[in-house]
Amino acid sequence: MASPRWFYQISGRWLPWLSLLTFVSIIIGVIWGLGFAPQDAKQGNSFRIIYIHVPASFLALVGYYIMAISGAIAIIWKIKLADVVMKSAAPIGASLTFIALLTGAVWGKPTWGTYWIWDARITSMLILFFLYLGVIVLQKAYSAQGLSNKAAALLALVGTINIPIIYKSVDWWYTLHQPATIKFTEAPSMHPDMFQPLLIMIIGFYLFYVTALIVSMRAEIIFRERNTSWVKELALNLKDKRPI
Amino acid sequence: MPDPKNILMNQASVKTLSLKDLSFQRNEKFLFSNISLTLESGDILQILGQNGSGKTTLLRLISTALRPYSGEIIWQGKNVNDIRESYLEDVLFxxxxxxxxxxxxxxxxxxxxxxxxxxxxxxxxxxxxxxxxxxxxxxxxxxxxxxxxxxxxxxxxxxxxAKLWILDEPFTSIDKEFSIKLKSLIVSHLKRGGIVVLATHQDLKIENMKYFSISDLSGATSE
Amino acid sequence: MNNIGFLAILRRDLLLAVRYRGDLANPLIFFFIVIALIPLGLTPDSKELSEIAPGMLWITALLASLLSLDGLFKDDFADGTLEQIIILPQPLYFMVLAKTIVHWVVTGLPLSLLAPVLGLMLSLPETGYLPLMLSLLIGTAILSLIGSVGAALTLPLNKEGILLSLIVIPFYMPVLIFGSNMVVLAVDGLSIASPLAIMGALLALSLLISPYVTSCALRLSIYG
Known part of the structure; x- marks a missing residue:
């Protein structure tokens, strides 16, 4: 159980269903959110970017903890599959963080009149992005030398202790330096008509995260186990099936 | 499984070091697996193997610098992880x-x-x-x-x-004269009831020398 | 007792630092040179300089401490003494703590003592001198502790210089925020109690956790 091979086989069966669910929920969420949800009283149509921004920021943070916890499991219990999760989760989380930053900037232009502003939440998100980059860079450096990525797992774990401290200190910093002219209001209490499509988008992003993680893990497993007989067999079968 | 059983006792306070099903993995591959052997006071074990076969790794495992993938190292009947500090007082690496x-x-x-x-x-x-x-x-x-x-x-x-000497290539880059001296030092340590584990390519010709060859096990793959 | 090993490492590393004084001066020279860049790159106007002085002094001190981290375990790793330290019949925690303290003594401490002079050059108001020293004394100690984790994690890599900075800087950010803020508050004539208390808490936390994490990181990174 829980061997990479077992996971590869079982995830192969889940994958079509998961992809379908992801696709359906994101399509529904996008059409509903962009086409049918009511306009925001102050921000007009530009607020609609929250249907991507909020779920992405949400999963960016959750993704860091998923990565760190699986890293801890890989170090402590030496479970190979957890190590694969850790390695695959890093670039996905970093991409989501990047999407959150990018959509935040696009949203900022009509809202604040500028693409970038040193707001507490944006700054925290940026630091989270740096934390991801650190883990990825360390992973790459170790694998380039043929070493395991346990060091990166430990770094991710240290990051989890630090994220609350970093977030709190950025909040503290921001309240001290808060410019009087621009004040970003908290997302106003949302109308249910706006909230329902957001919920669907959040679910859709969760599903997307899991799907992307599984696809990436499968690739990593095949790579790691490339010298085992079951992968070689798999490759041969694939070759036979392919029309020449 | 090479498991040297010829036990030799020449001291009252006998020390025992056992490796039990010791395995080590690097990059998803077993460097060696299920090594079991026992050494007692007066025993010397020479570890043989090609370059990169894992001699140094095995020595590091015995010195607790490295943790094994599975299996345990027993000193005086106790797992060395439980008695780390008192074990390491007995170890010279x-x-x-x-x-x-x-x-x-x-x-x-x-x-x-x-x-x-x-x-x-x-x-x-x-x-x-x-x-x-x-x-x-x-x-x-x-x-x-x-x-x-x-x-x-x-x-x-x-x-x-220290009772247990773990020596990685002690004879490299020293001259012949000192090699002889070192060898006699090792022999006298054994006579005092010590244990020596060493990796070297030299044939030391010490009496009752035990050998363990890692290359016998290489090629073992994971799962 | 644990303090035998702790003191032995402390003594040896201090002795090594004294024998090799060249390295001792490097962070200080770096601190000095970069501070000299600031008026050249921005403005010689003392009023404008005095406004950015706390942040600039702090950022530069942070970088000076960061750049000297590289060698924290590297020499011991290369000559095999680190391997000897790892298998000592004593907890690794104290060995690592001793090495980190020495790092602070040879970088953070002199940087903190030099800081008021450089503050003077950046027209930092005099009321900021003592808080600057105090914040750097505590802050650089935290930086050394956090940095030791990064130094351990990048130990076996060849190109660790820039990599170490990449992975460590995000963790330095809270220290920078509170450290430079302490100076700003003091210059404005306000109480520095709250950032001081937070820095104290951060120091206590990193004293507790960092050497332990560094010990784990050393084992993981050296031997995979």
């Missing part, structure tokens, strides 16, 4: 690198090492006379040649109170 600070003299290095290992500092053995470095013991190690550095590192053998 000399690795590939001499483990000497180049800016300190050979003597400063030795004093530092003795202090850390809680060896009895008042026990006055002139280790540097023994290794032939007496005239150089106050020079910074920077000025020593490779062979002299090795000797300075081996000086620890003369002051150590």
């Amino acid at each position: 000399l690795g590939h690198q001499p483990g000497l600070k180049r800016l300190l003299s050979a003597e400063e290095n030795l004093v530092w090492w003795r202090r850390l290992n809680k060896t009895n500092l008042s026990k006055n053995v002139n280790a540097f006379e023994e290794v032939g470095l007496y005239n150089h013991k106050d020079e910074p190690c920077n000025y020593l040649s490779v062979g002299q550095l090795k000797r300075a590192a081996l000086a620890r053998l003369y002051v150590s109170e």
Whole structure:
């Protein structure tokens, strides 16, 4: 159980269903959110970017903890599959963080009149992005030398202790330096008509995260186990099936 | 499975080191798996194997620098992870690198090492006379040649109170004369009831030498 | 007792630092040179300089401490003494703590003492001198502790210089925020109690956790 091979086989069966669910929920969420949800009283149509921004920021943070916890499991219990999760989760989380930053900037232009502003939440998100980059860079450096990525797992774990401290200190910093002219209001209490499509988008992003993680893990497993007989067999079968 | 069973006893307080189903993995591959063997006071084990076969790794496992993938190391009937500190007081490990600070003299290095290992500092053995470095013991190690550095590192053998010596390639870069001396030092350690585990390519011709070859096991793949 | 090993490492590393004084001066020279860049790159106007002085002094001190981290375990790793330290019959925690303290003594401490002079050059108001020193004394200690984790994690890599900075800087950010803020508050004539208390808490936390994490990181990174 829980061997990479077992996971590869079982995830192969889940994958079509998961992809379908992801696709359906994101399509529904996008059409509903962009086409049918009511306009925001102050921000007009530009607020609609929250249907991507909020779920992405949400999963960016959750993704860091998923990565760190699986890293801890890989170090402590030496479970190979957890190590694969850790390695695959890093670039996905970093991409989501990047999407959150990018959509935040696009949203900022009509809202604040500028693409970038040193707001507490944006700054925290940026630091989270740096934390991801650190883990990825360390992973790459170790694998380039043929070493395991346990060091990166430990770094991710240290990051989890630090994220609350970093977030709190950025909040503290921001309240001290808060410019009087621009004040970003908290997302106003949302109308249910706006909230329902957001919920669907959040679910859709969760599903997307899991799907992307599984696809990436499968690739990593095949790579790691490339010298085992079951992968070689798999490759041969694939070759036979392919029309020449 | 090579499991040397010929046990030899020549001391009242017999020390025992056993490896039980010891396995180690690197990059998803087993370097070796299920090594089991037992050594007692007076035993010497020579680990054989090609370059990169994992000799150093096995020595590091025994010295607890590395943790095994599975299996355990038993000292005096107890898992070494549970008695780490008292076990390590009985262990002397000399690795590939001499483990000497180049800016300190050979003597400063030795004093530092003795202090850390809680060896009895008042026990006055002139280790540097023994290794032939007496005239150089106050020079910074920077000025020593490779062979002299090795000797300075081996000086620890003369002051150590450890029962278990783990030596990684102790005979490289030392001359023939000192090799003979080192060999007799090892033999006298065994006679005092010590245990020696070493990796070397030399044929030492010590009586009752046990051998363990890692290459026998190479090629074992994961799962 | 644990303090035998702790003191032995402390003594040896201090002795090594004294024997090799060249390295001792490097962070200080770096601190000095970069501070000299600031008026050249921005403005010689003392009023404008005095406004950015706390942040600039702090950022530069942070970088000076960061750049000297590289060698924390590297020499011991290369000559095999680190291997000897790892298998000592004593907890690795104290060995690592001793090495980190020495790092602070040879970088953070002199940087903190030099800081008021450089503050003077950046027209930092005099009321900021003592808080600057105090914040740097505590802050650089935290930086050394956090940095030791990064130094351990990048130990076996060849190109660790820039990599170490990449992975460590995000963790330095809270220290920078509170450290430079302490100076700003003092210059404005306000109480520095709250950032001081937070820095104290951060120091206590990193004293507790960092050497332990560094010990784990050393084992993981050296031997995989």
